[in-house]
Amino acid sequence: MEASALSWRDVAAGTMFVEGVLKNNPPGGRASLERGLLERAQSTWMLQAPELELLFMTSCEAALAAHNRDKDQPAPSWWEVAKQRLQQRLQQPTAPALPKIQWRCYGGPETLGKSLWRKTGALLATLYARFPQKSFYLKLDSDTMVFPRALLRFLQALHSNNPRARPLYFGSNRIASTTYFGQDRCFYDWGPCDIADPMRECKINTKESTLCRLPLTVHKLRRLEWYDGWWAFLAPREARALAQLDAYNAAALAA
Known part of the structure; x- marks a missing residue:
């Protein structure tokens, strides 16, 4: 029997970001790059997959992460501003159709080459816990x-x-x-x-x-x-x- 057609409703994807991405004025370096790349993703490929569900796991201070362990974080205000600019650029009367995004805190170790795999594990575990019925789970690097x-x-x-x-x-x-x-x-x-x-x-x-x-x-x-x-x-x-x-x-x- 031929498998049924797949759509983005059958897929969940997750991306890990550094802590500074949540701030309206990233401190430069990796945080500034990741925010810039995310703004570009919003205005390019995300418009082609509005039914995709995305999990953004952002590093937070340990205390904040512990407090928000099972809660979604609000989207940073710069993300909403970028969405409004995109709406104006597209000359649409309503907000552009984009993937559904959940922002989550992560407060564990993430040292590159030593403990970053723990953050990856947390991302994948959260993806599956949040979206248990999906056919595919993707990890997308921020870059x-x-x-x-x-x-x-x-x-x-x-x-x-x-x-x-x-x-x-x-x-x-x-x-x-x-x-x-x-x-x-x-x-x-x-x-x-x-x-x-x-x-x-x-x-x-x-x-x-x-x-x-x-x-x-x-x-x-x-x-x-x-x-x-x-x-x-x-x-x-x-x-x-x-x-x-x-x-x-x-x-x-x-x-």
């Missing part, structure tokens, strides 16, 4: 750009071809190998192509560009201009790439 249309196609393929009773796990960043392309200038630990310069290594009609034609995500975006460059480069090509995928699938079924 990741998402392409919802392509990602939902990928999840649908997994959903359709995997026995219902068998859990799936996927998520390694180290899936790209120079073995298949004969050169290493396009590859980094976090994936294919030069993350700082999408135009240089992901040109159309090259071997390297096959990994850039219909991406699910882009990671790691260490600068705001990298986000802007990749979205401007990839988003307009997505409709054409999805049409090519549809044609390929139709031809395969007809063969």
Whole structure:
């Protein structure tokens, strides 16, 4: 029996943020970057997945986290202001349709390389506790750009071809190998192509560009201009790439 169609209603995703993201004036550094990336996500890919449920787990002081252990945090005021600006930019009479977001406190250790996995564990446990009926649970890094249309196609393929009773796990960043392309200038630990310069290594009609034609995500975006460059480069090509995928699938079924 063919699996039913998957929608974003069947998916919950979570992202971890540093403490300063909650503040209206982030202290700079990582907090400022994460807020900037989140504002860009609000005005780009989030508009394409309004039925998605998101959990934002933000580091809080231990006392505040203990007090709010089982409570949602209110969204920071800058998030609401950004949403109002987006509404004006889109020239809509009502607020734009965005994913449903729950903001949560985290007060445990998160030292990179030592205890950050505890925060990840808390995020995944909270995701499952809050959304026990979902078919998929995603962990999205704060510096990741998402392409919802392509990602939902990928999840649908997994959903359709995997026995219902068998859990799936996927998520390694180290899936790209120079073995298949004969050169290493396009590859980094976090994936294919030069993350700082999408135009240089992901040109159309090259071997390297096959990994850039219909991406699910882009990671790691260490600068705001990298986000802007990749979205401007990839988003307009997505409709054409999805049409090519549809044609390929139709031809395969007809063969």
